[in-house]
Amino acid sequence: MGTAYNDALGRASTPNSFPASGGGTYVAGVYNQGGASAPSGTLTLDGQNDPNSVFIFQIGGAFAPNAQMLVVNGAQSGNVFWRVNGAVAPTAGSTTVGTVMANGAFSLGEGATVNGRVLVTAAGTFSGNSITTTSPMTNPVAPTGVAGTVANTELVVSWTLPASTGGSADWAGS
DSSP states (O other), rough: OHHHHHHHSSSSOSOOOSSEEEEEEESEEEEESSSSSSEEEEEEEEOTTTTTTTTEHHHOBBBBBBBEEETTOOOOOGGGEEEESBBBOOOOEEEEEEEEESSSEEETTTTTTEEEEEEEEOOOSSSSSSEEEESSSOOOOOOOOEEEETTTTEEEEEOOOOGGTTTTOOOOOO
C-alpha cells in the first residue's frame, strides 16, 4: 500500500481540482483536493470509451463521500484510486468505487457499498456493508468429454476445454 499511496501522491494533478463537496462528471486524470472532501449526489467517472482510463484522486484530509459513484463509458472501478491523507467514512447508503488508500482509519456507514478495495493504516469498522472486489474471482469450469485410453504402458487422457476459456490451449484451472 505504501508504494501505491506514494505513487498516487506524486502524480501531478490535472488543471481541475476535485471539489470539497458536490458531485459532477470527471474524465480520466489526476485530481487534487488539498483538504477534506465530502462529495455528494452523483459522482460520474467517464472513461470516454477507453477501458484503460485511470482516475486518481488525491485528498489531503478526511474523505466522507455521501455519493453514488458511477463508472460509465468504459471506465473500470479497478482503475480508480483514492489517495486519502486522513480517515475515510463513506456515509450510510453511499456507493464508492475504486481502491481507497487511506493514511488513517476507515468506517463504512450502515448499508454503504464499496466496489473496489480498502487499504488503511488504522482500524476499519463495518456495519451491514457490501464490498465487491474490482476483479471478481470466479470458480474454474471443469473440462468436458474427459476420456482415457490405455496404450502399452501409457494412459492418454483427452478432454474438451470449457467454452469460458475460448478454447485456449493455455487454460489452467486450479
